[in-house]
Each structure stands twice: as C-alpha cells, then as structure tokens.
Amino acid sequence: MKFEKIRFERSGGFAGIRLATEIEAEALPEDQKKEIAELLDDMDFEELPAKLANRMPLPDEFVYSIVVEFGDQKYEVMAGESALPGDAQPLIEILEGIAKQRMRKKD
Amino acid sequence: MTAHLHPINCIVPPHMLEKIATNGTEAQRNLAIETLKASERMRGQRRALMDFSAAAFRVAAAGAGKERIVYDAKNGTSLPGTPVRKEGDPPSSDVAVNEAYDGSGVTYDLFKDIYDRNSIDNNGMRMDSTVHYRKGYDNAFWNGEQMVYGDGDEDLPPAERLFNRFTIAIDIIGHELTHGVTQFEAKLVYSFQPGALNESMSDVFGSLVKQRHLNQTAAEADWIIGAGLLTENVNGVGIRSMKEPGTAYNDPVLGKDPQPGHMKDYVNTVSDNGGVHINSGIPNRAFYITATELGGYAWEKAGQIWYVTLRDKLGTNSQFQDCANLTYAVAADLFGAGSLEQMAVKKGWAEVGINVDGTTPPPEPGGCLESLLRIIGAAPAKK
Ligand SMILES: [Zn+2]
Numbered sequence: 001m002k003f004e005k006i007r008f009e010r011s012g013g014f015a016g017i018r019l020a021t022e023i024e025a026e027a028l029p030e031d032q033k034k035e036i037a038e039l040l041d042d043m044d045f046e047e048l049p050a051k052l053a054n055r056m057p058l059p060d061e062f063v064y065s066i067v068v069e070f071g072d073q074k075y076e077v078m079a080g081e082s083a084l085p086g087d088a089q090p091l092i093e094i095l096e097g098i099a100k101q102r103m104r105k106k107d
Numbered sequence: 108m109t110a111h112l113h114p115i116n117c118i119v120p121p122h123m124l125e126k127i128a129t130n131g132t133e134a135q136r137n138l139a140i141e142t143l144k145a146s147e148r149m150r151g152q153r154r155a156l157m158d159f160s161a162a163a164f165r166v167a168a169a170g171a172g173k174e175r176i177v178y179d180a181k182n183g184t185s186l187p188g189t190p191v192r193k194e195g196d197p198p199s200s201d202v203a204v205n206e207a208y209d210g211s212g213v214t215y216d217l218f219k220d221i222y223d224r225n226s227i228d229n230n231g232m233r234m235d236s237t238v239h240y241r242k243g244y245d246n247a248f249w250n251g252e253q254m255v256y257g258d259g260d261e262d263l264p265p266a267e268r269l270f271n272r273f274t275i276a277i278d279i280i281g282h283e284l285t286h287g288v289t290q291f292e293a294k295l296v297y298s299f300q301p302g303a304l305n306e307s308m309s310d311v312f313g314s315l316v317k318q319r320h321l322n323q324t325a326a327e328a329d330w331i332i333g334a335g336l337l338t339e340n341v342n343g344v345g346i347r348s349m350k351e352p353g354t355a356y357n358d359p360v361l362g363k364d365p366q367p368g369h370m371k372d373y374v375n376t377v378s379d380n381g382g383v384h385i386n387s388g389i390p391n392r393a394f395y396i397t398a399t400e401l402g403g404y405a406w407e408k409a410g411q412i413w414y415v416t417l418r419d420k421l422g423t424n425s426q427f428q429d430c431a432n433l434t435y436a437v438a439a440d441l442f443g444a445g446s447l448e449q450m451a452v453k454k455g456w457a458e459v460g461i462n463v464d465g466t467t468p469p470p471e472p473g474g475c476l477e478s479l480l481r482i483i484g485a486a487p488a489k490k
Binding site: 018 | 245247248286290296306346360365378379
C-alpha cells in the first residue's frame with residue numbers, strides 16, 4: 001500500500017505520556033519505506049477498522065492512532081492495544097520505534 | 108439546581124472515536140455521529156462491556172483470603188505466563204517478582220484491614236500478576252483479570268532509559284489492583300469523565316497503599332504517583348502529583364506533565380480514551396485537599412468516604428459533578444450532616460472548581476457524547 005505520510009500517536013498507558021510523530025515517506029530510507037508499504041498491504045490497513053475487536057478499552061493499555069495518507073486518500077485507525085489484530089503488531093513496533101528515536105533526539 | 112446532561116450512556120470505545128476524530132468532511136462527521144447514535148451499535152458495546160465483567164467473574168475463584176500468584180511472561184505476550192511465586196513461597200531472586208508479590212499483599216491489606224474488603228471482588232479473588240511482559244514495555248495495565256507489568260526501557264543502554272520497571276513503585280501496584288476493584292463495583296466506563304474518575308480512584312487507593320505502608324499522615328505524604336519510575340535521565344519526581352497536578356515532570360524528552368488541577372483547565376481530547384490520565388488530576392486534587400483538610404492518616408476518613416462512594420454510589424457513567432455530590436452525601440452518612448468531614452469534602456471539590464450543591468456548574472458538566480461533539484466541532488462550545 002503506497003503512502004506519502006503516516007501520522008502516528010500512542011496515548012494513554014499508566015503514565016499517560018503521549019508519543020507522536022509524523023513520518024514522511026520521502027524522508028525514510030528506501031528499504032524502510034518498502035517494509036512499511038508491505039506491512040500495510042499484508043495487514044490490509046484499509047480494512048483494519050472492521051477487524052478491530054469490539055471491546056471496551058482495558059485500563060491503562062496504550063491507545064494507538066495511525067493515519068495513512070496518500071494523495072487525497074486518508075485511512076485512520078484509533079484503537080486500544082488489545083483491540084488490534086495480531087498482524088498489526090509489526091507495523092506498530094516500527095512506527096513506535098521511529099517515534100521513540102525521534103523523541104530522544106529532539107533535545 | 109443545574110441539571111446534568113446525560114444525553115446517552117457514555118460507552119464510547121476508541122474504535123468508534125477513530126471515525127469521529129478524523130479531520131474528515133462534514134458528511135463524514137455526520138455519518139460518524141449517526142453511527143454513534145445508532146442503538147444497535149450501542150447495544151453491541153454494552154454486550155462487550157458485560158462480557159468483559161463476566162470474564163473476570165469466571166476467574167474469580169473464591170479464596171479464603173490473601174492469595175497471590177506472580178507469573179513471568181519472559182518478555183513474551185502470552186498471559187499469564189509461567190508461575191514463579193505462589194502464596195507463602197519464599198522470596199524469589201527476581202526483584203520484580205518480589206515487588207509484585209509484596210505490593211499486591213500490602214494492597215490487599217489496605218482494603219481488608221481498613222475497608223473490610225476481601226480482595227478485588229470482595230470474595231477472596233486470587234490476585235494474579237505477570238512481570239517481564241514484552242520487551243522494552245513502558246507500561247503496566249489491568250487486563251480485566253490480572254495485573255501486568257513491563258520492565259520499562261531495559262532493552263536500551265542505561266544512558267537512554269527513561270523508565271524503570273513498573274513494579275518499582277508500590278502505588279502503581281495499588282493503582283492496577285484498584286482497577287480490578289472498580290470493575291467489580293462502580294464499573295466506571297473507561298472514557299471521558301467516568302474514565303478519569305476510574306483513573307483517579309486508582310491513584311487515590313494506590314497512594315493510600317503507599318502512605319499506609321510508610322505510615323505517613325496526609326501532611327507527610329508526597330502525593331506523587333509513580334515515584335522512582337522515571338530514571339535519573341528524566342527531570343521529574345514521578346508520573347502524577349495529586350497535590351499539584353501538572354508538576355510531576357518537565358523534561359526535554361518526555362515533555363511536561365499535562366494534568367490540570369482545576370476544572371477551568373479541563374482538557375478536551377479524544378486521545379487517551381478522552382484524557383482519562385489527564386483530567387484525573389482534577390478529582391485527584393479534590394481528594395488531596397479533602398485529606399489534608401482533615402489531617403491525620405488519609406486512608407482513615409477521606410479514604411473511607413471515597414471507598415464507600417466507589418463501592419455503593421458511583422455508576423458506569425458518573426461524571427465529576429456526580430462524584431462530588433456523592434462523596435458529599437457519603438460524608439454525611441458516615442460522619443454526620445455538617446460535620447467537619449463533610450465540610451472538608453465540600454472544600455476539596457470547590458477548590459478544583461466543582462460545587463457540591465450544583466449552584467455553580469463546572470465548565471464541563473456534560474456527558475461524554477456532548478464532549479465528543481464539541482471536540483469535533485459538531486456542537487457549539489459552552490459558555
Ligand atoms: Zn490506570
């Protein structure tokens with residue numbers, strides 16, 4: 001799935017400390033851009049809202065918001081950790097990793 | 108009297124919010140609102156909520172008293188993991204295991220000795236904890252059946268670590284276990300104001316567990332939640348301050364503690380299930396003021412009032428104003444109308460901008476649907 005921009009946010013958790021970043025596809029190394037595009041494909045990101053577990057949020061679990069933009073198309077998902085299907089995990093880990101790295105670098 | 112607006116039960120999990128939170132077109136927003144109103148969908152949510160409580164009920168094997176098991180997830184995700192310390196076992200060589208064991212023990216003791224509550228469900232439910240959940244997991248949570256703790260940033264070089272292990276602070280353990288108590292009692296929905304009350308109850312009893320463990324009066328206590336959780340690389344004393352919400356940390360990497368301590372600073376957001384870890388600062392401070400006003404040990408009078416309110420009065424959709432009114436009423440039941448205790452409760456809430464008699468409505472008295480519509484610009488802002 002092609003993307004130009006991904007907006008990632010992790011909120012909540014016991015600490016309630018927000019972790020967020022905006023990822024421009026252009027700014028990513030070629031291999032990472034490809035990896036993310038493939039993960040979006042593998043998990044059918046467009047169909048993700050329908051695959052979320054219909055359950056109440058668990059106390060203190062993280063809440064993820066991911067917005068994928070390509071041209072004038074925009075796909076958004078917001079869900080608690082436990083509501084996301086397992087195949088969303090690899091993507092979350094990559095995005096979370098990028099966000100954590102940037103947070104620590106911003107000085 | 109200002110009437111409360113409870114236009115709809117506040118059962119709005121995040122996967123519905125995602126539709127609304129998009130910066131979509133007017134038509135998309137309207138569609139989202141219609142979806143939200145759809146009763147079919149709401150019934151589904153309620154069923155999900157009931158299933159959630161039922162699941163916990165099933166694991167609530169009645170025990171005689173204090174019964175604990177600590178499990179090790181060995182950095183994996185499957186729960187509960189491998190049992191490593193059972194009730195009565197000698198200490199482990201693993202510090203996280205011992206902290207989870209001891210912390211749930213002193214939490215049990217507070218509820219049993221002071222409030223005559225026999226564990227999470229008041230029926231001797233076994234207290235299960237899992238430590239070493241995942242790798243680099245900066246969190247702890249209650250999954251409806253048990254407590255779960257990550258190790259913080261153990262996977263990073265020491266100079267880059269922001270979080271220590273989540274069992275390090277006894278009030279975090281009390282906080283998580285109290286989520287279990289709330290699930291069996293008020294069943295406060297985990298979003299917007301009911302969610303922030305749910306969070307605040309966990310902070311209140313988490314802090315009381317720590318204060319009693321340290322034998323501290325209200326004046327002696329630090330009222331910090333999660334002291335010791337942040338590493339020395341972070342400029343902060345903990346995660347939240349019940350005494351001065353918004354002052355627990357201010358750090359170039361982590362940012363600043365976002366908690367308000369007064370209704371005038373209430374944060375409208377869809378993140379964090381509607382700001383449950385943010386706006387909890389308001390009821391947290393009301394409790395702190397009440398307890399300090401009364402002096403002595405906070406778990407004795409203020410804690411008793413809050414506990415009875417949680418057990419007998421609050422409901423799934425209770426708002427801050429309801430909590431203020433109900434703690435005020437409970438204080439009269441327990442200590443008498445016009446008693447010092449009741450006046451302290453009144454003062455506690457007044458200082459965060461909520462009047463118990465409802466003559467001055469707080470800026471944010473509405474239900475969560477109303478809050479939501481305001482966030483996305485579909486309802487006029489309140490004056
Ligand atoms: Zn919590």
